Amino acid sequence: MTFSEDNHPWLAAMQEPGPRQVLLEANPHMRGFADALGAHRFRLLPHPFTIAADDHARLADAARVLVRAQTTILRHLLATLTRENLHAMFGLPASAVIDWAELAAEERIIARLDVLPTTEGYRFCEMNIDSSISGFEIHDCVDVLCARLGWSLLEGTASPQRDIAALIGRIARDRASERVVICDWDSRVGIGYFGFDLLRGHIVDAVPELDVQLVHHGDYRAEWLREGDRTLVYRGFMHADVDDPAFVERLVGSGATVVNLFDSEIRTHKAWFAMFWDERYRRLLDPATLETIGTFVPRTVRMTPGNQADLIARREELVFKLARSSGGRNVVVGREHTAAEITARLRGTGPLDWVAQRFVETSKVVLARDIGSEPRPHHVVLGIYLVDGAASGLLLRASETSTVVNVSGTAAAGWVVPATAAARQRHLDELRALGAATPVGGRR
Structure with a gap:
């Protein structure tokens, strides 16, 4: 329910x-x-x-x-x-x-x-x-x-x-x-x-x-x-x-x-949810913790120069978040923006300053x-x-x-x-x- x-x-x-x-x-x-x-x-x-x-x-x-x-x-x-x-x-x-x-x-x-x-x-x-x-x-x-x-x-x-x-x-x-x-x-x-x-x-x-x-x-x-x-x-x-x-x-x-x-x-x-899904850190966590993460945390990745283009191309299924921000500012729902608009939002910060999180239907x-x-x-x-x-x-x-x-x-x-x-x-x-x-x- x-x-x-x-x-x-x-x-x-x-x-x-x-x-x-x-x-x-x-x-x-x-x-x-x-x-x-x-x-x-x-x-x-x-x-x-x-x-x-x-x-x-x-x-x-x-x-x-x-x-x-x-x-x-x-x-x-x-x-x-x-x-x-x-x-x-x-x-x-x-x-x-x-x-x-x-x-x-x-x-x-x-x-x-x-x-x-x-x-x-x-x-x-x-x-x-x-x-x-x-x-x-x-x-x-x-x-x-x-x-x-x-x-x-x-x-x-x-x-x-x-x-x-x-x-x-x-x-x-x-x-x-x-x-x-x-x-x-x-x-x-x-x-x-x-x-x-x-x-x-x-x-x-x-x-x-x-x-x-x-x-x-x-x-x-x-x-x-x-x-x-x-x-x-x-x-x-x-x-x-x-x-x-x-x-x-x-x-x-x-x-x-x-x-x-x-x-x-x-x-x-905001990089923490990406770290919870990163194999470098998952090996530090016990199976019960990983199960909780799998149940409650949408899959999240940290943006890099290598994955930026792919993530923007898949924007319909993602939410982009500036990693150091608060109050709902710099949260970009991918399906509500064009690729050019998202690229413009990234400009001046750099990919590593952002995370991309799976969009979930509320x-x-x-x-x-x-x-x-x-x-x-x-x-x-x-x-x-x-x-x-x-x-x-x-x-x-x-x-x-x-x-x-x-x-x-x-x-x-x-x-x-x-x-x-x-x-x-x-x-x-x-x-x-x-x-x-x-x-x-x-x-x-």
Whole structure:
């Protein structure tokens, strides 16, 4: 059963008069919550979704296997290549400060693995491993919706931000830290998307005994640099944001514990799925891991001068991705472009900067972007979060027009709750009861 088929009864129930009425009443509160946090450009879907608990568990297990396979290969690379070789292999400038010990470990990993709900089952399309990833704020938005309704949908479910806060608490205790500083970059102020205000609140709840600060890099205090051994820093900015590398050097030089340094730029590189299919690295992996890769990872190759022409000729069956990019930028669906257009996109970078991945047909989901609007087919991408190995629910991004689904474009975002069939029915019955208790045009 596809994700679309699995959600069909749920989506139909969201259009019933009772549930539609209570969702209509609660949505402005969810929207206002996001707007108050500065995320006015973030498009929110009007209700949550569900996924079978067994499917979520299988995706979580597969995600852990892929991270473990990546770590196995990284340890081999660290043992056989110089650090300069690794910088070059992953296209990183010398200014990218890397914690080589952390790169060889599986600890302190904060990840979102993006998942395509295809007609063949679930398939991963890329790995985003970095402390600056986002999207988990949608869980908090849905929590506001449920609290307004008195709907118990999220009770007992995992939250990626709570998992991050728990991780920060463990690191702070291990390092005897006295403060936690969430540090973003000045250029991220007022851009219309979520910052780290919500995460700060979760960390305060997890470690109330610590001083927890949220700052942009220009406001990072001199005394924190002097007391680096007592300071735990959560990095909220990307390497691409850094226009003052001297600040990063001062931060690292202070002795502060930073979660994470730019070793995550290596882990989030899009060449990894090609490496999982490369015989040079497959020999390092056990049969069970190779089976997981064969089931969940579309065949991917790194482009070279020798295979570029053939790959472009087979563009109808491929997706081309710039290996160091984010936010859905520089993802080219081959069937939507001519050979000349794809060649032009490659110009100025070089083949080795790109990967080509087998295109998989996704199962569109018929959903309404707003309460009361006509449901229409949407392209959907899911994202499962792994925080220090703990998995939580899924981010859902949906676009009516684009196969490259990106919330910084026209897509909208929602949250997907893992649930058994019995739990799903219980949640629907509860929402219908809430709708029955709400007069049309009035409040309970």
